[in-house]
Structures are given as C-alpha cells and as structure tokens.
Amino acid sequence: MQVTQGLNIPRHDLKTTHEEADLIIIQQCYGLIFDSGCNSVTIISDDTDVFVLACHYFPIERSDVTVIMESTKSCLAIVDIGKTATKHYHPFLLLMHSPVVTVFAVTMALVRKLQLK
Numbered sequence: 001m002q003v004t005q006g007l008n009i010p011r012h013d014l015k016t017t018h019e020e021a022d023l024i025i026i027q028q029c030y031g032l033i034f035d036s037g038c039n040s041v042t043i044i045s046d047d048t049d050v051f052v053l054a055c056h057y058f059p060i061e062r063s064d065v066t067v068i069m070e071s072t073k074s075c076l077a078i079v080d081i082g083k084t085a086t087k088h089y090h091p092f093l094l095l096m097h098s099p100v101v102t103v104f105a106v107t108m109a110l111v112r113k114l115q116l117k
Helices: 021-036 048-057 081-087 093-097 099-116
Strands: 002-004 007-009 040-044 066-070
Touching (some): 021 040, 021 048, 048 066, 048 081
Parallel strands (some): 040 066
C-alpha cells in the first residue's frame, strides 16, 4: 500500500515472498524510488538493522532522492539516510553490523593466529 497525499494506493508490484521484515522495508522503499519515480521516502522504524540496510543500499548517485528515517518515539532524532550514507559509507557496513559475521570473523582471526604459532 502506498500512501500519497492522503490517498491509499494499492501497490501489487511491491508484493514479496521474502519473510524478513527489515529487508522488505528496504526493498519497498527503494522499489518506490527506482521503479515508481518517487524522490522522497520516509521510513518509520526504530530498528538498527533497517537503518544499516537503508544506508548500505542508498543510491548515492541519485542526488535528487531524499530518504528520511524517523523513530516511532517522538524524542528521537530524524535521520537523513542520504547524508549519513554519503558521509559514513563503508563497504563492509553490513558485515560490521551483523553479530553472526562478527563472531565468525573473530573466530577465524583467532584460528589464523593459533596456526601461525
């Protein structure tokens, strides 16, 4: 469902079979930008996974696009994803954020260290 200027518009093109909500939010957000020509999207979420994914997939080459992330709590800041992604881009952002990958990377580093002894 797309809400634009108070109108609810069914969006069958945004249907997905993916079950992870974080990825669905980002898929639909950037689907609106790339497929529908929207140039302004607001994501309402408190989830850091959604924040990291939004920054990682932000189309830096599209200066006409504005993606804002708002908290569900009014006391928290509103974040401009484009400015954040541009200023703090890191190619391994997704890897650094994932605890599973981090544990794996630390384990592999320890294994290599032990092998060198």
